Amino acid sequence: MTTTTMTHDEAHHDHAPTGLKRWLFSTNHKDIGTLYLLFALTMLFLGGASAMVIRAELFLPGIQLVDPDLYNNLVTNHALLMIFGAVMPAAAGLANWMIPLMIGAPDMALPRMNNLSFWILPAAATMLILSFVVPFFPGGGTQINTGWTLYPPLSIKVGMSMDFLIFAIHLLGISSILASINIIVTLLNMRAPGMTLMKMPMFCWTWLVTAFLLILVVPVLAGGVTMLLFDRHFGTSFFDAAGGGDPVLFQHLFWFFGHPEVYILLLPSIGVLSHVIPTFARKPLFGYKSMVGAMLAVATIGMVVWAHHQYTIGMSLGAVTYFMVGTILISIPVGLMIFNFIATMWRGSMTFETPMLFAVGIVLMFTFGGLSGVMLAVVPADMQYHDSMFVVAHFHYVLMPGAVFGLFAGVFYWLPKWTGHMYDEKLAKIFFWTNVIGFNITFFPQHFLGLAGMPRRIVDYNAIFTEFNVLSSIGAMIFGLSHLLLLYIVIKTIRGGKKAKNRSWEGAKGLEWEVGSPPEFHTWTTAPQIK
């Protein structure tokens, strides 16, 4: 990124380029942010469709819609589409759009790498979808029936679709590492004069930590799946006990990535909340410093407790005790975050526009998910919960409010900024209520299913589990279809609506509200001075 190229880009972009070229070759953080968000929205619908097929199959006992392997394939794809396709790109989209605006930078630090990290994604998504589709063609091999955890030896036995999946994971990993490098370089080097790290907006802080986590753990997953690929095709035996390898090693590699991944999904949404709640409570964020500290603590402890996903593999007493205590301790920083949010609302002057509704919903439901997480951390009790529907309920209560609702809050919060139009508040509220009620009907009964003895990832179940499954599936249909309303609201807002002010919300603070709504194609070409 030399100065000359930047000058060139500037000249070239003086009038925003039009047509396909604008998007294909874009180095503008706003355009790339938009691309990320649109991509995430597409993946959200694909992942959601697979979830709805899963719930439709589980509506009643018996195998009605999909055969067992297709069911397992859907389970695998639902997880990967949602995590790598929807949530991570959506968070990256928010980061691209908002970070330069928030820190007073003209663009991301590495604009051309930004373009690359986005355009890898459609290729990766194609590979991912191919891995799902290939088995349907003659000679396409068996379907991926391993779940997203890809545990060997099962994943060694799957046909060629697994290779597509491995390459998809490689590409997704490269994309998110590039994006992370870009974000860190931007945050460390391009803040407006006077904006020290401890004056940085909370959303930027959460992304700084998230990006570091990504760089630390995604390569390890890439290494793990590479070994899987070698075991499958090049006669190595990293995970084959007969050849001196160890099948449990993969689980350690996977969860070394997999557990911090939870915080990767979670933290950007925590960042969004740290803006939404103060805005609508009309008072500053409670405990900025403790929030930063809590976040660093979560990231640090989160890196070293991965084996709580593997309590049942047969570790020694010392090992499980360590992982149990470590995991329970995570409740301290997370508890502090929740407390800070509640304390921000406390004695505020609250109004309940859609972003705030989502924020309140998150605080309540995420607390619920966090507390069931404490239950799962307790090893003896987890001997029961492990791999049951209780776990499915738990992590959806963590990730839907913790990650997805946070992103929804962010989208509604900044939509007026991006489009220059206020969204339809009434429709958005209807969306919130159908979404949240649908979500709770879907996942709340699954706690009981798990406790009653239903394992996860089964295509067929005994009739004693019917009632709650029926309820859960009905909820899932409401929940799934409610997202069509989201799509409609977003399109409607892009096309028109009440003109948004630069400061779209009465209580909003921060540099992003100083620029126009929608912002000019180039903003902060002169850096603002922070007092």
Add this chain to the structure above:
Amino acid sequence: MCFNFSTIKKMLLLSLGTFAFGSAWGELGVNFPTPAGDVAQDIYDIHMLTMKVTTILLVIVFAIVIYSLYFHRKSRGYQADQNFHNTWFGNWSWVLVPALVLGVDFTIAKNADTVLKTVWEVPKEKDIMDIKVTGHQWWWEFDYLDHGIKVESRYTPQDQSGDLYLREVDNRLMLPTGKKIRFLHTSADVLHAFWVPELAFKKDAIPGYVTETWIELNREGVFRGQCAELCGTWHSRMPIVVESVSEAQFATWVDGQKVAQQQALAEANTDKTWTLDELKEKGKALYDTKCAACHQVTGQGLPPAFPPLAGSKIATGPIEGHLHIVINGKPNTAMQPWGTLNDLEIAAIVTYERNAWGNDTGDVIQPADVKSAR
């Protein structure tokens, strides 16, 4: 704004209500079943303890948030307290809150640790009974190491099990009460997990690993569980049924098993030449338990993963090819080798497959043919 608040309140009350309602359902099968051993009871108690603690915390958080949502609203004319974060509370909450949470954590961890030790430290008595539990795709093998008995346990299809579909097996895991039992968990292919909620633990079956769990059953009964680790296509069809009986009944059962095994062995070792009908009858029984899960009772299979046998090239083609695939399996497919079956059993299965569902080859395969094909 009032509208918003009242809907929020409704939602909160609804979810709280559902939760309380849920707890009251404990006896109606939404909670773990009554444990069948003292260790299992400990696990159950720690589950209830953490659930109570977390429920109390949840209620507190909900109460504070609801209070705030009601009173600290702009529509009620509440003015935001801009200095709340600068009060002594604001300055010290980062110490107070973690200290409180730590207290709760400590309560849970201390109790959990006590239970964990009993669960994890398998008793080392000399006369502990060893049972090896091997997960297979998609059935369980139970080896009573001290008695030399092997039990193969497979799910029973819906037409036989009825209401207990996916909760019933052909051969149950028989266990005596009042005796310390140690399970050795391992797998013959992919990962599986042993889970019977009444025994209150779960353990993965990992190829190349032998992991331990233990139980001392304190009541008789039939306890139903199933495989809890995704193990491929028929993961849902791996129930485990434990039948807990008195020691005397268990001893009788052991004797019966030993006699049956000797009879089977004697039968397999006779030099007798079997007739088509004898082999077909034996073959059907074996086929329906061991092969029908994939190839189906009707021989139609479930293509593409499980090819049909009715009219198939292999089941109507050369006998050698048929025997080869049954004995050695087909690499990189779900077809596993069945070479562990004895000559008579393979002869019976192959004869049946070649003479059922319109495969009227008329071939009769004798155990000696299988022997030479190995």
Add this chain to the structure above:
Amino acid sequence: MRRSDQSAEARKRRTTWLLSLLALGMFGFGFALVPLYDLLCQVTGVQSVALRSNSEQGYAGSSAGEGASRVVTVKFDTSVHPELPWDFNAADISLKVRTGEIYEVDFLAHNRSNGQIIGQAIPSVVPWQATAFFSKLECFCFNRQVLEGGETTTMPLRFMVSSDLPREINSLTLSYSFMRLDSGQQDLPLKKDLQASNKTITL
């Protein structure tokens, strides 16, 4: 446009390089975990396959131990994975042994198939706390085993239980899982073997 600042550009480049190196380093760390894993297992007590099969460990721990000698029961158990067409059994179900003394037991292996097959045995000791006190001085599990078609052989195991074995352990079970080394991934060796024994086969 913002005033281009040479030092700011240099700073950006440096951060970018450092972060790229970090990412590459973590990719390497993933692979480094393969050997590190055994270390981790020793620390955390996960009984990894490598730890249990390692002959080195058997020699290192082969001291008779310093405690008083006593009698413990050793049970023998075998599993053969279905992909391996072998019969494999211990000659005795169990043995009463004095700690600190060397014993030898035989395992009988028979290749049911017509072809040459390579197998690998993986030992486990139950309770796992006894693993460190069970020394295998000579074991067929140290190497891969090759059996010709129809071959029957005796595989000896020489072992010793250390007198340092924790007092509460009076009975331990040695369990072997025998697996096929090529995992049955290729169909070719079998076909070839069958052709060698002059059988025609159509699949």
